[in-house]
Amino acid sequence: MALGVAKVPYQTVEVSLKNKPPELLAISPKGTVPVMQLPDGTVLEQSLDIMRWALTQNDPEDWLGADELEATNHWIEACDLTFKPLLDRYKYANRHPELTMDQHRAKAMTAFILPLENALQAKQNGAYRPSFADVSIFPFVRQFAAVDRAWFDAQPLPATEAWLSHWLESDLFAAIMKR
Numbered sequence: 001m002a003l004g005v006a007k008v009p010y011q012t013v014e015v016s017l018k019n020k021p022p023e024l025l026a027i028s029p030k031g032t033v034p035v036m037q038l039p040d041g042t043v044l045e046q047s048l049d050i051m052r053w054a055l056t057q058n059d060p061e062d063w064l065g066a067d068e069l070e071a072t073n074h075w076i077e078a079c080d081l082t083f084k085p086l087l088d089r090y091k092y093a094n095r096h097p098e099l100t101m102d103q104h105r106a107k108a109m110t111a112f113i114l115p116l117e118n119a120l121q122a123k124q125n126g127a128y129r130p131s132f133a134d135v136s137i138f139p140f141v142r143q144f145a146a147v148d149r150a151w152f153d154a155q156p157l158p159a160t161e162a163w164l165s166h167w168l169e170s171d172l173f174a175a176i177m178k179r
């Protein structure tokens with residue numbers, strides 16, 4: 001989405017993660033995706049680096065908004081370090097039998113989703129401007145919601161649900177999420 005909003009031309013190469021092509025491993029031995037190679041050969045190995053690079057080329061909607069950097073970093077870090085591991089345990093609960101699926105989900109709710117709901121509710125009363133953090137985080141909240149959509153929809157999370165719908169229904173998401 002950052003590449004899309006920045007209107008940077010790029011090519012995507014789909015790879016099988018079960019059979020990683022040598023061309024991928026040659027430029028990025030860690031073997032995770034996404035990886036971006038620039039025309040000068042520079043390799044960006046983290047999605048956040050790809051986003052930052054794209055928006056440094058062109059940031060028409062001011063997603064990098066320097067004034068909000070601290071809050072942005074807080075949310076991205078909380079998503080990466082706290083929420084993502086809990087999300088994976090909830091998604092693949094059978095691989096993490098130390099807790100039940102519901103218990104994994106409850107931990108993710110307390111640690112991340114409820115604080116996010118509070119932050120989004122507070123923002124609705126002030127000036128709310130979509131930023132880098134929103135786009136970094138909503139794909140993971142989308143995954144969380146999708147594990148048990150009926151359960152998620154029944155939760156009192158009005159701001160989170162509106163925020164998620166906003167991104168999922170955006171033209172930008174439709175343009176990049178080609179199935």
Ligand SMILES: N[C@@H](CCC(=O)N[C@@H](CS)C(=O)NCC(=O)O)C(=O)O
Pocket residue numbers: 017031032033034045046047048
């Ligand atoms: N921190 C990395 C995470 C990359 C990552 O874990 N990608 C997953 C797919 S979403 C992957 O490539 N998994 C394959 C593997 O680990 O073998 C980033 O943001 O780019």
